[in-house]
Amino acid sequence: MAPNKLNSSGNTSLSCSQAENGFVNSFSLFSEKAVQELLQAPVQGSDDHLIEFSEALRTVAKALRQVAEGKASAQAEAAEWRRKYELERDRNLKLEREEKSCLEDQADPDDVRTINPAKQPTFCNEANGQSGKCCSRNGICSHEVLRDGTPDSDSKMVKKASFKLSWFCKGEQSDQYKHDIVSFERGNITTAERSSKQISLKWESCPQTVLILTKPNSLSVRILCVEMIRWLRQQKKLHIYVEPRVRVELLTESSYFNFVETWKDDTEVLMLHTKVDLVVTLGGDGTVLWAASMFKGPVPPIVPFSLGSLGFMTPFYSERYKEYLESILKGPMSITLRHRLLCHVIRDAAKNDYETEEPILVLNEVTIDRGISSFLTNLECYCDDSFVTCVQGDGLILSTTSGSTAYSLAAGGSMVHPQVPGILFTPICPHSLSFRPLIFPEHVSLRVQVPFNSRSPAWASFDGKDRKQLAPGDALVCSMAPWPVPTACLNDSTHDFLRSIHDGLHWNLRKTQSFDGPRETSSP
Ligand SMILES: NC(=O)c1ccc[n+]([C@@H]2O[C@H](COP(=O)([O-])OP(=O)(O)OC[C@H]3O[C@@H](n4cnc5c(N)ncnc54)[C@H](O)[C@@H]3O)[C@@H](O)[C@H]2O)c1
Numbered sequence: 439m440a441p442n443k444l445n446s447s448g449n450t451s452l453s454c455s456q457a458e459n460g461f462v463n464s465f466s467l468f469s470e471k472a473v474q475e476l477l478q479a480p481v482q483g484s485d486d487h488l489i490e491f492s493e494a495l496r497t498v499a500k501a502l503r504q505v506a507e508g509k510a511s512a513q514a515e516a517a518e519w520r521r522k523y524e525l526e527r528d529r530n531l532k533l534e535r536e537e538k539s540c541l542e543d544q545a546d547p548d549d550v551r552t553i554n555p556a557k558q559p560t561f562c563n564e565a566n567g568q569s570g571k572c573c574s575r576n577g578i579c580s581h582e583v584l585r586d587g588t589p590d591s592d593s594k595m596v597k598k599a600s601f602k603l604s605w606f607c608k609g610e611q612s613d614q615y616k617h618d619i620v621s622f623e624r625g626n627i628t629t630a631e632r633s634s635k636q637i638s639l640k641w642e643s644c645p646q647t648v649l650i651l652t653k654p655n656s657l658s659v660r661i662l663c664v665e666m667i668r669w670l671r672q673q674k675k676l677h678i679y680v681e682p683r684v685r686v687e688l689l690t691e692s693s694y695f696n697f698v699e700t701w702k703d704d705t706e707v708l709m710l711h712t713k714v715d716l717v718v719t720l721g722g723d724g725t726v727l728w729a730a731s732m733f734k735g736p737v738p739p740i741v742p743f744s745l746g747s748l749g750f751m752t753p754f755y756s757e758r759y760k761e762y763l764e765s766i767l768k769g770p771m772s773i774t775l776r777h778r779l780l781c782h783v784i785r786d787a788a789k790n791d792y793e794t795e796e797p798i799l800v801l802n803e804v805t806i807d808r809g810i811s812s813f814l815t816n817l818e819c820y821c822d823d824s825f826v827t828c829v830q831g832d833g834l835i836l837s838t839t840s841g842s843t844a845y846s847l848a849a850g851g852s853m854v855h856p857q858v859p860g861i862l863f864t865p866i867c868p869h870s871l872s873f874r875p876l877i878f879p880e881h882v883s884l885r886v887q888v889p890f891n892s893r894s895p896a897w898a899s900f901d902g903k904d905r906k907q908l909a910p911g912d913a914l915v916c917s918m919a920p921w922p923v924p925t926a927c928l929n930d931s932t933h934d935f936l937r938s939i940h941d942g943l944h945w946n947l948r949k950t951q952s953f954d955g956p957r958e959t960s961s962p
């Protein structure tokens with residue numbers, strides 16, 4: 439009965455290191471189960487040794503559980519440190535690149551854009567407030583925001599149109615962009631006037647290149663695309679880019695479309711933002727999401743034409759495309775800067791930096807759900823370093839304000855004006871009576887961790903696509919991206935948003951109460 443393994447008080451004399459080295463490596467949680475099963479067998483008779491032995495086994499089971507839990511928490515801590523290290527490294531790399539880009543730009547102030555697919559673009563990170571001396575005070579100039587590679591002898595020279603963004607206050611254009619939001623005068627804290635700032639885009643040189651993106655397998659989209667390309671070429675003398683699939687379709691129609699350009703591989707797609715002045719989408723909201731997903735960095739202004747069923751983000755009527763495009767190419771135009779989320783999947787199994795996956799940008803939302811598993815999700819959520827909650831239900835949606843009218847709305851989240859900067863935290867069917875959706879400010883970083891004791895893996899999907907499995911120990915980290923999606927407005931941001939929720943969702947539609955009925959009397 440191995441009495442020498444028990445100390446005088448009947449407890450095991452296992453030291454912590456013995457427990458870790460001996461038990462964790464040789465026994466698994468299965469051993470704990472085996473011990474429990476042994477314990478459940480009734481102890482026959484009144485033999486003191488048997489009673490003592492069963493107590494010892496109980497203690498061993500407890501020690502095993504503690505060691506397993508300790509290991510899980512140490513792994514979670516290690517994953518968190520790795521996440522912090524990766525974020526820090528990314529930030530430093532970005533800063534380094536920006537500095538280099540600023541130096542290069544000072545050396546060569548010429549604004550001519552050069553196509554060089556082999557070279558990655560470098561950006562001035564406006565969103566992080568690190569633009570320094572590059573950007574002006576009362577608006578932003580595109581040539582100050584975007585800096586691309588140096589000229590390459592093999593590449594074609596294309597001059598990309600420059601534009602200026604400015605803020606309209608109270609319906610009037612104003613150059614008085616206020617920097618002091620909070621002031622402290624004579625001991626009184628006051629805030630600056632909060633006027634609504636509709637952003638206006640004014641071309642400083644004529645746009646020359648248009649990228650047309652179309653919903654596949656739609657006859658009406660195909661017909662409009664052919665007509666629009668002819669018009670843009672013949673009347674506006676523009677360069678046209680389309681997806682490789684569409685170019686093939688066009689050439690099947692007529693060899694006239696030989697002038698239409700496309701790309702060969704993903705490296706060229708990465709450089710599209712340096713060639714294209716304007717993106718036109720023909721389809722529904724899915725086509726706008728598709729367009730946004732093609733740009734892993736800065737996005738050119740998008741003009742979304744409605745050829746879908748709902749069209750929340752597609753305010754332009756396709757029948758009047760000539761009139762709209764005339765006005766947009768002339769400028770100025772009102773735009774909505776739609777924020778995106780930058781999502782990183784951090785694998786517990788990643789042993790080194792090379793295994794870190796590419797970050798993914800979403801315009802609507804990232805969803806972490808239970809996939810095909812029938813178990814509840816068990817997702818630990820942190821906001822920066824603070825614990826938020828544990829989601830036990832079907833899953834969680836981290837949404838932008840543009841995405842607030844999509845999946846998040848269906849899961850009970852608020853509808854939020856797309857220009858409000860924030861991250862929506864909306865549970866999907868939580869198994870709890872008090873789990874209300876939250877909205878976090880734009881500057882936070884959210885981390886959703888699948889704990890080691892989760893019964894099943896979770897699944898992440900990005901704007902409803904690209905499902906990725908998150909195994910126990912994996913995490914998804916998400917924060918506001920520095921590259922918004924500028925979409926042209928038909929009127930202005932607020933008008934377009936309200937029109938969408940009225941026409942698209944019939945928001946708060948109710949028959950007006952008749953006048954013919956009881957009335958409040960004036961006296962109490
Ligand atoms: N239960 C749900 O409501 C549910 C479930 C899955 C996905 N979705 C949404 O579908 C989106 C993907 O769209 P898709 O077109 O590629 O797939 P899809 O073709 O399945 O369309 C989904 C629907 O969502 C609408 N939609 C998309 N973005 C919207 C937005 N920002 N505001 C209002 N409505 C919007 C589309 O118009 C479409 O009617 C996902 O990002 C997600 O938000 C919703």
Ligand SMILES: Nc1ncnc2c1ncn2[C@@H]1O[C@H](COP(=O)(O)OP(=O)(O)OP(=O)(O)O)[C@@H](O)[C@H]1O
Pocket residue numbers: 651652653654681721722723724725726727728745746747748749750
């Ligand atoms: N250029 C494209 N290439 C590949 N897939 C695309 C492209 N454009 C759109 N899609 C996909 O096609 C699907 C349908 O597109 P979209 O949502 O625009 O049309 P819809 O469903 O008719 O309109 P709505 O979203 O308004 O209901 C989406 O899932 C979208 O991701």
